[in-house]
Amino acid sequence: MKVSLLTTINEQKQTQLILKVSDTGIGIPEDNKARIFERFFQNDVPDSIVNQGSGIGLSITREFVRLHGGHITVDSMVNEGTEFTVYLVFPKTDIETSVPEPKLDLLITAGVEESAVSDPKFVWKSKKPVLMLVEDNEDFRFYLKDNLKEYYQIAEAANGKEGWQKILSIHPDLIVSDVSMPEMNGIDLCRKIKADKRTAHLPVILLTALTTEDEQLIGLETGASDYMTKPFNFEILLSKIRNLLQQQALSKKTYQKQVEFKPLETEIESVDDKFIRQLSFHIEKHLSDSAYTVDQLSADMNMSRVGLYKKVLPLTGKSPVEYIRSYRLLKSKPLLLKSQMTIAEVAYEVGFSNPKHFSKYFKQEFNMLPSAYALIKPDQEPV
Known part of the structure; x- marks a missing residue:
């Protein structure tokens, strides 16, 4: 892989930053170039290639570039390689001044430091419900977080083992977990959640690429509230999350009213x-x-x-x-x-x-x- 960076001045006397990333891989067929930035789209690749991805990365990259007022293009030849070019335009003074380091926010979208989340005494300040995302694929986890953070506070974990520890410390309102993960998979995590008195009441939605009815039944028998197969419609996932949280809130209100009246x-x-x-x-x-x-x-x-x-x-x-x-x-x-x-x-x-x-x-x-x-x-x- 080769990465190059250069700057030019356009007709409006603005500085244009051009970033090129190229490889000498298998390339992309001409009829697929227009689709590679679609969410979940995956080009056909040989089975011998590992880490084939989930079809999320390029979609997220394009959104980032658009947020910064730029655009991205692709040039590719089958069996020769692919080159992506990112164009960003900003005032000249922005280049001359120091550029602040990007702030990583890979754990919580509410601006909370990771050390605070690991503290068992940590209390969420926002009134938004807290969702725990447990997913080993960073691109897909980012996609979920980026789309859910408008409605909920988001905590993240890269596998079931890490997720279990954070669930105990954060006490989220709902868990969305992948099934196939290292360390501890989603099925085992769900069993652990439902077997523990501190977490048994928490709703769990399992996500997986496995589509057979037997595999879905195994997931539901662990006590999961719902089960979705990838790829899925994000609006359906959002609706399921809302419904489960509403049911949980209604159940609490029923007995809280009983206490009062x-x-x-x-x-x-x-x-x-x-x-x-x-x-x-x-x-x-x-x-x-x-x-x-x-x-x-x-x-x-x-x-x-x-x-x-x-x-x-x-x-x-x-x-x-x-x-x-x-x-x-x-x-x-x-x-x-x-x-x-x-x-x-x-x-x-x-x-x-x-x-x-x-x-x-x-x-x-x-x-x-x-x-x-x-x-x-x-x-x-x-x-």
Whole structure:
């Protein structure tokens, strides 16, 4: 492969940068030249050639060049080689001044450093859902990230092993994973996700070039939410992601509303609703006891602490500690509105040992201080 770079001055006195990349390979047939920049297009090559690509690289290259106001051309002869030429035009002063080094953003599109993502205490600042992309092909991974970053925060991993570690530290809302990867493939990664209490609730979409029904069935039997074969329509993938995230959000809202409006509902049919009712009953029973812990709640529910966490998190979107606190805060609202108790007395009544902590968490939960909430007339209580 040969790379050359030169500059010229055009008629508008602008500097033109010309980059040429050439090889002495098998070349491209004339009737395929117009299609090589299409996504997923692949020219027929001998089976003896390894690393044949996925048909994404040239499409991405052309988009980059266009973003910089340039264009790219190709000149090729079969069995002789191919030459790509990139033309970029910019003001002369831009050449004379120092050119800043490009910033690599191969991990997160939200401008977050990799070290921050590896920190288990890391918290996403944006309200966009977080997607984890696990794909060993860099071009294809970039293609997915570039098209999804408008709607979601994107985390990346090059294989299942790396992806698993980042899933544990980042806690994404959904995982999109390739099937065929080194270190750990997508099937094994999906099994690992569904077998772990911390991640079992996460939806997984598997992507693969394998098209037989048996292979798709293996993927779905691991617990994957959906399965797509390459090449695919990106809009369909985006629609599947949105639907899965909406279903997940709807499930959480259902049980969050149950906590707020029906904490002691008695006529319940489903197993999950019965579990929530029993959970609320035990918290209600110990409402004013600030020393009531998750360990005691686990014992009252005849479950281990791990088992309780695994059950409560996917149903409510909260950990057991957060669920207990939310329940206490919800019970404080009618006391603030309708009783003659002080804020400190209300805090103690619903199990907070420190009124300042009560005020802090109340504001986080309802976006106002309890002192302001207590001034609202009962018939004007916000929904």
